[in-house]
Structures are given as C-alpha cells and as structure tokens.
Amino acid sequence: MIEALEFGFFQRVVLAGLLASVACGVVGTYVVAKRISTLAGGVSHAAFGGVGLGYWLGFSPMLGAAGFGLLASLAIGTAWRRLGSGLDTMTSMVWALGMALGILFVAMAPGYAPDLMSFLFGSLLFVPWDYVAVVAALDVVVLLAVFFLGKEFQAVSFDDEFAEVAGVPVERTFLLLLALTALTVVTLIRVVGVILAIALLTIPAMIARHWSDSLHGMMGIAIPTCAACVLAGLFASYGLSTSGLSLPPGPLVIVIAASAYALSAFCRHLRIRSTG
Amino acid sequence: MSEPARDASEPVVQLEHVTLAQRGVPILSDVSLELAQDDYLAILGPNGGGKTTLLRVILGLAEPDSGSVRVLGGPPGRAAGQVGYVPQHVRFDLDFPIRVMDVVRMGRLAACGAFRRFRPEDEDASHEALARVEMADLAGRPIGALSGGQRQRVLIARALAMQPRILLMDEPMASLDERMGRNLWELLEELSRQMAVVLVSHDIGAISHYVRSVACLNVSLHGHPARELSVEALESAYGCPIELLAHGHPHRVLAPHGEGGTS
Numbered sequence: 001m002i003e004a005l006e007f008g009f010f011q012r013v014v015l016a017g018l019l020a021s022v023a024c025g026v027v028g029t030y031v032v033a034k035r036i037s038t039l040a041g042g043v044s045h046a047a048f049g050g051v052g053l054g055y056w057l058g059f060s061p062m063l064g065a066a067g068f069g070l071l072a073s074l075a076i077g078t079a080w081r082r083l084g085s086g087l088d089t090m091t092s093m094v095w096a097l098g099m100a101l102g103i104l105f106v107a108m109a110p111g112y113a114p115d116l117m118s119f120l121f122g123s124l125l126f127v128p129w130d131y132v133a134v135v136a137a138l139d140v141v142v143l144l145a146v147f148f149l150g151k152e153f154q155a156v157s158f159d160d161e162f163a164e165v166a167g168v169p170v171e172r173t174f175l176l177l178l179a180l181t182a183l184t185v186v187t188l189i190r191v192v193g194v195i196l197a198i199a200l201l202t203i204p205a206m207i208a209r210h211w212s213d214s215l216h217g218m219m220g221i222a223i224p225t226c227a228a229c230v231l232a233g234l235f236a237s238y239g240l241s242t243s244g245l246s247l248p249p250g251p252l253v254i255v256i257a258a259s260a261y262a263l264s265a266f267c268r269h270l271r272i273r274s275t276g
Numbered sequence: 277m278s279e280p281a282r283d284a285s286e287p288v289v290q291l292e293h294v295t296l297a298q299r300g301v302p303i304l305s306d307v308s309l310e311l312a313q314d315d316y317l318a319i320l321g322p323n324g325g326g327k328t329t330l331l332r333v334i335l336g337l338a339e340p341d342s343g344s345v346r347v348l349g350g351p352p353g354r355a356a357g358q359v360g361y362v363p364q365h366v367r368f369d370l371d372f373p374i375r376v377m378d379v380v381r382m383g384r385l386a387a388c389g390a391f392r393r394f395r396p397e398d399e400d401a402s403h404e405a406l407a408r409v410e411m412a413d414l415a416g417r418p419i420g421a422l423s424g425g426q427r428q429r430v431l432i433a434r435a436l437a438m439q440p441r442i443l444l445m446d447e448p449m450a451s452l453d454e455r456m457g458r459n460l461w462e463l464l465e466e467l468s469r470q471m472a473v474v475l476v477s478h479d480i481g482a483i484s485h486y487v488r489s490v491a492c493l494n495v496s497l498h499g500h501p502a503r504e505l506s507v508e509a510l511e512s513a514y515g516c517p518i519e520l521l522a523h524g525h526p527h528r529v530l531a532p533h534g535e536g537g538t539s
Binding site: 154165 | 335336357363366373378388391418
C-alpha cells in the first residue's frame with residue numbers, strides 16, 4: 001500500500017489531509033468543549049448554498065462555500081448572543097435554508113453538475129496544489145488566533161458572562177471563533193464532504209476529551225487522532241481499490257473515526273474501573 | 277480628558293431611579309443606591325426580589341429601562357475588570373475541559389490584556405487568591421471533579437484574583453460548610469477594608485455582625501442602607517411580619533426585637 005505514496009496525486013492528498021488535521025483538531029476541541037457541534041453542522045450544510053451559487057454563476061464552489069459558511073456562522077452566532085434562547089431552531093433553519101438554496105442554484109445552473117457528489121461526500125483523490133496551499137494558510141490563521149487569543153477563547157467558551165465581567169469583548173471573540181469554525185468546516189468539506197465534515201471535526205476532539213481535562217491537552221491529542229483517521233481512510237480506500245473494490249475515502253474516514261471513538265470509550269471505561 | 281481625581285468620599289457605585297422590567301414583569305422599580313469605597317453592604321430580600329438583577333445592572337450585564345448607573349465614575353461596562361463578581365449559580369458546563377487554576381486565571385484577563393500570555397504577576401495573584409480560599413492544593417483538579425462547596429470557593433478565588441475595587445457576591449455562603457462559611461466572613465471583613473463589598477442573600481440569618489450596612493430589596497429598595505436594620509424595612513421587603521433575633525454581639529446589625537418593630 002505504501003507504494004501509493006509514489007504517485008504525485010497521492011502525496012498531495014496525504015499532505016492536504018495532514019494539514020487539515022491541524023485546524024480540525026484545534027477548532028474541533030472548542031466545538032466539542034462548548035458543545036456547538038449542531039451549530040457547526042448548520043454551518044457546513046448552509047455552505048452548500050454557496051457551492052450551488054458557484055455552479056450557477058460560474059465561480060469556484062469552494063469560494064462560495066466559504067462565503068456562505070462565514071455568513072451562516074455570523075448569523076447564528078449573533079442570534080445566539082442577542083436572542084439567547086431559540087438557538088437550536090435558528091440553527092436548523094439556517095441549515096435547511098442553505099441546503100435549499102444550494103439545490104435551487106444547482107437546478108438553475110446550465111447543464112448538470114458533474115461532481116456535485118464530491119461536495120456531498122468529499123473528493124480527496126483530486127486535490128490540486130492550490131487547495132493544499134489554502135489548507136496551510138488556514139492552519140497558520142487558526143494557530144495564530146489561538147496563540148494570541150487562546151485565553152480569551154477559553155474564557156468565552158467556558159463562561160461568557162464572567163468573560164464579560166473580566167473585560168473580554170465577548171461577542172467579537174465568540175464570532176471570531178465561529179468564523180474560524182466555519183472556515184475549518186468548509187476546508188473539511190473537500191476531504192469528507194458537506195454531510196460528513198462535522199463528524200470529522202468533532203470525533204477526534206471527542207476522543208481527546210476521554211484522555212484530557214484541558215483544551216491544550218485535547219488539541220494535542222485531537223490533531224494526531226484526526227490525522228491518523230484521515231490517513232487510515234485514504235490508505236484503506238487505495239488498498240481496496242487495488243483489490244478491485246472502489247470505495248470513496250471520505251465515508252471510510254468517518255467509519256474509522258467512529259470505530260476509534262468506540263475503542264477509546266471502551267479503554268477509558270476500563271481505566272476508570274481499574275483506578276476505582 | 278484627564279482621569280477625574282478619586283477620593284474616598286466619591287461614590288464607587290451610583291444608581292439613580294433605576295427601573296427594569298422583564299417581559300412586562302417589574303424586577304427593579306425606582307432603585308437608588310450609593311456605595312462608597314469603604315462600604316460593606318448586605319442586600320436582603322425574598323426570592324424574585326431583584327437582588328441578582330441589581331448586581332447584573334452594576335456589572336453592566338443587564339441594562340435598565342430607565343434611570344442612570346455609574347460605576348467608578350463611568351458607565352458600568354467601562355469598569356470591567358475592576359468589579360469582581362461571584363455568581364450564585366454555576367452557569368458553565370461542569371464537563372468543560374478546564375482546571376481550577378485556569379478558571380481562577382480568568383480573573384486576570386483584564387489586568388493582563390489581550391494578545392499575550394498570562395504574566396508571572398497574573399500567576400502570583402491567581403495562586404494567592406486560591407490560597408486564600410484554601411484551594412491551593414487542588415489547583416490542577418478538573419472543575420467537574422469538585423464538590424459544590426469547593427466550586428464556590430474557586431469562583432470566589434476567581435473574583436479575588438481580579439484584585440477588584442468593588443466586590444459583588446450573590447449568595448456567597450450558599451454551599452459552604454460552617455467552617456468555610458466562617459472563614460469567608462473573616463476574609464470578607466479583611467477585604468472590606470481594601471474594597472467596597474456588596475453581598476446578596478435571601479437568608480436574614482446569614483447576615484452576621486460583620487456587615488456594616490444592610491438594605492432590603494423587593495423590586496424597590498426599602499429603607500436606606502443603614503447600620504441598624506429596621507423591622508419596618510424588612511417587613512415591607514418580605515411582605516410579612518418578621519421577628520428579628522439579636523445576635524447578642526456588640527456589633528450586631530439587626531435591631532433587638534421590639535426596638536424598631538411594630539410588635
């Protein structure tokens with residue numbers, strides 16, 4: 001299987017997967033700790049509206065996805081801060097609205113959209129160099145933001161009321177965190193698709209939560225866990241294809257991640273029992 | 277504009293005719309209150325009397341419908357970082373991955389400022405605050421692994437780490453055991469010489485002889501903050517006859533039965 005690495009396209013895929021794992025592990029940690037995975041799910045599905053718009057008007061669907069994802073995250077985030085309650089209904093509305101717009105835009109686009117499936121389920125096997133560059137840039141932005149605003153992100157995620165009392169501009173900080181979440185989710189769409197992006201964002205961080213009681217500790221576990229799941233899915237897809245079974249890597253990544261979660265939960269259960 | 281000179285007689289908190297309603301229900305009605313730097317005030321009142329909302333108004337977390345609020349000479353939001361707060365209820369998720377020390381360090385956010393890591397003096401202030409509530413040895417414990425009383429002490433330490441000029445506490449004794457409760461009264465006595473302290477309680481018995489003045493709040497403020505608490509003020513706040521028990525201590529706050537009462 002290792003001979004796959006001799007192909008230039010596979011090297012790019014592996015590199016993109018590894019780079020995406022960094023943003024995924026860092027942002028996923030906040031999403032899991034603050035329990036906003038539904039919100040992130042809404043953002044990833046709303047991003048599909050941007051994909052459709054890109055098809056219709058003939059610009060990059062990923063650019064459209066990024067725009068719609070950002071818009072959705074800011075809308076939901078602002079509603080959350082201002083309205084307080086009603087977040088879940090607001091999220092499902094944005095979720096459905098984005099998907100609906102996407103379907104309408106695609107229907108209005110001339111001809112038919114050949115690789116629409118790749119946005120729904122991911123298409124890691126065709127990764128251009130400029131996508132690798134975009135993921136690397138996202139990593140730099142995410143890491144810089146956490147380096148400079150990590151303590152504010154922590155405060156806002158943990159106890160936004162006290163953060164306000166302590167002089168943190170809560171709304172701006174929270175919206176920045178949501179914007180980073182949206183950009184990360186949109187990046188992951190390329191790896192596993194709109195439908196599965198949220199799983200890849202949260203499962204590694206949920207595994208990390210089993211073994212760490214701090215945000216930094218979780219990030220340190222979630223990043224390699226995410227990378228391992230992505231690599232395992234890619235190599236499994238490649239290995240199966242050489243034996244004649246052609247399966248897309250995206251869903252394989254998710255099945256592997258979910259299995260790893262079950263294994264991690266079981267090990268943690270054993271450890272808790274043994275330590276009393 | 278230069279910073280106005282602050283002298284001890286200038287009020288640190290000034291509420292004038294503050295009125296606030298939520299969903300048409302009046303929570304605060306025409307509340308005026310002045311607090312000096314050396315004040316140590318207990319606010320009593322029944323459940324739903326607006327005590328927590330009053331603290332939130334001072335903190336800038338709730339905005340009154342009418343009336344004016346000035347904290348440390350400016351609008352309440354501007355004083356962020358100088359007003360310590362110990363909330364009554366744990367608002368956060370007990371499963372959040374965070375350790376005791378990280379929670380206490382949140383009190384240093386304003387002093388440290390954004391875009392940088394906590395400095396050694398922030399670490400020192402946090403350690404000192406934890407030590408004051410006897411929680412120093414649990415600094416590395418996850419917040420979810422604490423008892424209710426221990427958690428309360430962490431929240432007190434977080435407010436102390438701010439080294440605030442005003443300290444607001446909402447039912448601070450609620451989940452503390454007797455020994456820790458007594459320690460907190462002593463700590464508050466000491467702190468009240470360095471900062472203005474306001475504590476809120478629905479439990480008249482909780483107010484010890486330490487407090488320097490008492491006010492009663494049941495939507496409106498009954499009686500001006502006074503050293504001696506009158507039975508009239510209490511009764512109009514609670515809406516029922518109240519008997520006061522004297523502590524038998526020279527510094528008692530509650531007037532002896534019958535002295536200011538109607539019975």
